[in-house]
Amino acid sequence: MLNDVFRIPARALIRQGGRARFFRLVNTSPLLIQVQSGIKIVMADDNALHLEAGAYALLPDYRPLTMENIPKAPQKYQTLALPVPRQLFEEAYTAMGSIAVPSRPLPASASNLPEEAAALFDYCCQPGNLTRLPGAIARVRLMELITWFALCGAVLGQSQSPRLEDRVRQMIEGDTAYDWTLGHAARAFNMSEATLRRKLAAEKTGFSEILSDTRMNRALALIQTTTLPMAQVALEVGYDSPSQFSARFKERFGVNPRHVRSGSEHFERIGAEVEHSGTDALP
Incomplete structure (x- = not known):
């Protein structure tokens, strides 16, 4: 195509x-x-x-x-x-x-x-x-x-089948500011909410975790690639409160979002490990 x-x-x-x-x-x-x-x-x-x-x-x-x-x-x-x-x-x-x-x-x-x-x-x-x-x-x-x-030695490995988690992430990436619910996702994948919940649990994750993590990774990309004010970044990923957004970002990545952009904090914190994977992850 x-x-x-x-x-x-x-x-x-x-x-x-x-x-x-x-x-x-x-x-x-x-x-x-x-x-x-x-x-x-x-x-x-x-x-x-x-x-x-x-x-x-x-x-x-x-x-x-x-x-x-x-x-x-x-x-x-x-x-x-x-x-x-x-x-x-x-x-x-x-x-x-x-x-x-x-x-x-x-x-x-x-x-x-x-x-x-x-x-x-x-x-x-x-x-x-x-x-x-x-x-x-x-x-x-x-x-x-x-x-x-x-x-020159950089060859892409064989394709890995996208998990249901990845497919849900791709859906959310289309509009990270939207008020997504489990019901929205279930209808998009022609499943009942109970079936979607069960299938995601089998992948050791859940809809709320995917939603939050997708939004945080989109926020990271916006902070690294744009000059948008932090309040606007928060709105772009579904947070009306900049302080709530900042707290959630620091919980996910271990650093304040302003530190990522400017390096203005007086300490150097090497990020926070989480159990589940992110997406929209530019380097």
């Missing part, structure tokens, strides 16, 4: 003023990233990927990750992230023929990315460049970029 390209979220420029570690974040689309300043550490299970400024990497979809972003004074931490549909990775690997696709999706660095590939990454990240192209051409550009990353 040629229109897949135009459903790609715009590239995100992530800035962070204070050091923080965010536990169990899940991206709903694979991300090609470049760390532009500071240091990024990405952990999955017992594997840690250490990325210095200038490094390129691939972050998988539907895989809980721990991400630690470390600014290096006088600059803020900054990363450029490009979401790409999984389908294009699979098509690119099929066209390559001999590529070995890992059975498990793990973060992977693209070592020694050639200048031509780096220039293509920059081109794809420039606002409007891909959407101005015919769909077929935009797909080819992205598949070329995926191929360069693969040749």
Whole structure:
């Protein structure tokens, strides 16, 4: 489908003023990233990927990750992230023929990315460049970029079937400010409330937990990628009270939202681990 390209979220420029570690974040689309300043550490299970400024990497979809972003004074931490549909990775690997696709999706660095590939990454990240192209051409550009990353060691692991939890998160992501209820979700998935509750419990989660966590992860993305006032960020994720929002954010991530943006707190707190995974997790 040629229109897949135009459903790609715009590239995100992530800035962070204070050091923080965010536990169990899940991206709903694979991300090609470049760390532009500071240091990024990405952990999955017992594997840690250490990325210095200038490094390129691939972050998988539907895989809980721990991400630690470390600014290096006088600059803020900054990363450029490009979401790409999984389908294009699979098509690119099929066209390559001999590529070995890992059975498990793990973060992977693209070592020694050639200048031509780096220039293509920059081109794809420039606002409007891909959407101005015919769909077929935009797909080819992205598949070329995926191929360069693969040749440099960053290959996306095999697809993992989205859990019901992930599908509920995707629904909530469409409008995090909406007053979602269990009933809304049950009707969307053609289930009774009791069935939805039982199926989510089998995945060791619940609707209220997913709703809260999805909203907090959306808030994190807004704080890192926009200059919206905190009161507006709170409204965007369904909180009328900025103080209530701030308290919930700190409960989830272990740091005040203003610390993430400006690093203005006098202490350095390395985030809070939670039992369940987040979503909408830009690096």
